[in-house]
Each structure stands twice: as C-alpha cells, then as structure tokens.
Amino acid sequence: ADPGRQRVGELLGEHPDVAGVLSLLALDERPHPEHPGLSTGLVLNVKLMQAVGEWEEPVTVWLCTQDSVSAARADRVSHAAQSSSWGLGLVFGLEYPQWWGGLVDLPEALGARDIDRLAGVLGAGDHEDQVAIRDGGVLLRRLRRKPLAHESGQPFRTSGTALITGGTGGLAAHTARWLATCGVEHFVLTSRSGTKAEGAREIAEELEALGARVTIAACDVCDYDALARLVEQVEADGPPIRTVVHTAGVGVLGSLADVDLAEFEAEASAKLVGTAHLDRLFDRAGLDAFVLYSSVAAVWGAGEHASYSTGNAYLDSVTRSRRARGLAGTTIAWGLWSADDGGMADKVEADSLNWRGLRFMNPRTAVAGLRQALADDEEFLAVAEVDWDLFVPVFTAARPRPLLHDIPEVRAVLDADDGDDTGEDDSLRERLRPLPVEDRRIALRDLVRTHAATVLGHPSPDAIEDARPLRDLGFD
Incomplete structure (x- = not known):
C-alpha cells in the first residue's frame, strides 16, 4: 500500500x-x-x-x-x-x-x-x-443556460498562423476546417506522432484545398523546449501565430480507489503540463484566440474519470488568469463528440451513456458552439447535448446537486419528482425504524436483491450474490 x-x-x-x-x-x-x-x-x-x-x-x-x-x-x-x-x-x-x-x-x-x-x-x-x-x-457555483444563437455578435475573424495541439485528431479536424473560413493562412497541427498519425495526410489535403498552408509537426506539448523551438521556427518562417487551440488530452476509465499515480500523471499531463506550457509561451498580446478544450467531466464530474476531470478543471482557471492579465483566453467544456466523427467518446459505449441522458453531439452543433464562444468573446462555455429527464434522476440519485438548479429543464424535473411522492420512502423508514441495526441491514439487502433480480429477469433473489458488484451481475 x-x-x-x-x-x-x-x-x-x-x-x-x-x-x-x-x-x-x-x-x-x-x-x-x-x-x-x-x-x-x-x-x-x-x-x-x-x-x-x-x-x-x-x-x-x-x-x-x-x-x-x-x-x-x-x-x-x-x-x-x-x-x-x-x-x-x-x-x-x-x-x-x-x-x-x-x-x-x-x-x-x-x-x-x-x-x-x-x-x-x-x-x-x-x-x-x-x-x-x-x-x-x-x-x-451555478451552471446557467446561454441560448445557442444562429448568428451572434460580429463573426470571429483572424489571420496568420493557427497552432492546434492534438492537431491530427477528430476535434482538431473539425476545428481547423472552420478556422480556415475565418482567415487562417497557415495551420500548424501538432501531435506526438506527427505525419505518422492516422488521417494526418487527409486533414492536410483538406485544409490545403481550402486555401491554407499546412505543417504537421511531431511535438509533445508536455516537452516545453521542443514546443518553444517549434513556435520560434514557425514564426521565423511565416506569419505569426494568432490563434492557439489546445485539444490534446487523454481520457482513461478507472475508479479513484484504483488510481495508480504514475498512470494518473501520464493521463492528466496533456492538460496540466501542456496547458501551462502554452500559457507560458503565449503570455503575450496579439493573439486573436487562445482556446482550451475542456470537458463537462470538469463541470459536474464523471465517475471513473479522475485523471481526466482533474486535468480539465485546471483549464478554466488558466483562462481566468489570462483574462486578468489582459490576454486572450476561452475555455470550452465539451460534451461528447460523436465517435464516428473522431470525437472524444471513441472508447465509450453509447448505451452506457444514453440511459444516463448523455448524447453524442453532431459536429455541426459543436462548431456552432465554438463559433458563438469566439464571436461573443466568452471566457467559459459548456456545450453538450443532454436529456435532462434522464440525466437529472441519475445525477441526483445519491444526493442533491445544486450546481444545476438554475437550469429550467433541471428545475422542472426536480419539481415533478417532488410532486410525485408516493410515500414509499416513508413506508420503508417505518418498516426499518423498530428493527435492530443489523436487522435493518438484512432487510435492506433483501430489498435490493429482490429489485435487482426483478430487473435482471431472475426468478428468485437467490440468484443475486451479495458480494458481487452490480456491474458484474449484469447492470451497465
């Protein structure tokens, strides 16, 4: 230990x-x-x-x-x-x-x-x-709705070079395509694999067809010296970097109880270390945008995502710090981009998320959110597709979560639940109150086994083993 x-x-x-x-x-x-x-x-x-x-x-x-x-x-x-x-x-x-x-x-x-x-x-x-x-x-702390507008403020415009980390991934590709319409002349797409990354050539060809020059560089954002050399070389050879988008990140499932600190560090470093390096390198005026891609896992949390939530929570604070220094900075906390479009959820089972009310976003929705965030010069914006009728009961099952109370759809679900009280909780309390503590535990165990057997289609609660995790019994 x-x-x-x-x-x-x-x-x-x-x-x-x-x-x-x-x-x-x-x-x-x-x-x-x-x-x-x-x-x-x-x-x-x-x-x-x-x-x-x-x-x-x-x-x-x-x-x-x-x-x-x-x-x-x-x-x-x-x-x-x-x-x-x-x-x-x-x-x-x-x-x-x-x-x-x-x-x-x-x-x-x-x-x-x-x-x-x-x-x-x-x-x-x-x-x-x-x-x-x-x-x-x-x-x-409260999360509040900002309507997604079709046209909002003055359209975002830029020029010169755009540096995109994790630049050969799906999120970066959708981002770069849109930035190409905003005036970017030169894209520098970084990743650890560089030109060897799957799909790198196709992304470059697409952007070149849109009229931009493309450089794909093998560069680890966690290596400050290598990143600094790349930035110096890019700006010596061409137009200055005016847009930075940090998409690089790793999300690996694992419960907090089982966290190995070496793995935790490796998984969180792209956000923690990489973001710190970019902030240090671009601690200067003259940027049109400095965008950090975060996740809703850092907004309301996500079970079994300790390293991912930890790394992303840092980004919003870096953005505020930059704003306080008079610098460009925007954090966007994304929901789930569709795995079919190269999104962050390529290792997540859709069925496991659907019953919890989380939906895969169409990239057009995500790009619309990005466009609005930059047009309105937002400091922080969360963009996600959520079925609140499903999400709220699961998210609040163990305890109230006041973070969401100002969202009208959440309030409606909570109010409906308050109005549908059948008295079953009170009835259970009345049955348990006169029992000794150990007998209460036995009664609750039997109740859980009975309901679990019913949901899983077993003829008897005896099929539910006390010591087995629910996931092993057949629950997703």
Missing part, C-alpha cells in the same frame, strides 16, 4: 470519533518529487480520498483551495494550479457521495470574517458543495 495512503488510514483509525476532514493540502503547489507533472497537494489529496474511501464509517470530506477558481469578476486566479483538486473532488463526490462534503475556494487575503464564513459553510448541512468565499460573503 502507498505509505501516504496508509498513514491517512492510520490517523483515521487513531481518531474514530472524527466526523469530518478539512483538507488544505491543495495549497502545496510544489511539483511532487516522484510525479513532477502533478502538484504535491494534488497527489496528497488523491491519497487522502483513497484512504477515506477505505474507511468503514462515513466521514465528511471538504477540500479547500485559495484564489484558484473564477468566482467573482475581479478574481485574478493567482493559484490556478490548485484548481485541479476541484476536478478531483467532483469525481470523489460521485464515487463516494456518502463521504462528500464539498469544495471551498478561499480568497487570496484571508480575514477573520472569511474564517467565520468557512465555519458556516462547513456546518450548514445544505448540500451546497461548490462555494467560494469572497469579501466575507459566500458565493455558490
């Missing part, structure tokens, strides 16, 4: 009456000595959550960061690196809802009123799990 993870478990064992854990670990932004692509605080938070997940008694976990997320218009986000712990926390909150408290971002200058507000948040018990404390007040 990892010694850090083991030590946290020992501490919990030494204090069995602990009801909550407040983690300030994220504030340690130093590169981890064994995993330099990750901050020390992030690694320690992973170990903390793994240890808590093994703890038999529920203990409420809160993660704190400091000036790491964009909560108020005046925020400069001086500690963007800490925001990756927000992505980690969102996943923990889905995989271990019974242990989840929430996320709190503290101000850069902490006063006595802020401490009082923090104590109030921790003791509120109102399920608000994403908050920021500013000027002695508490701000609550």
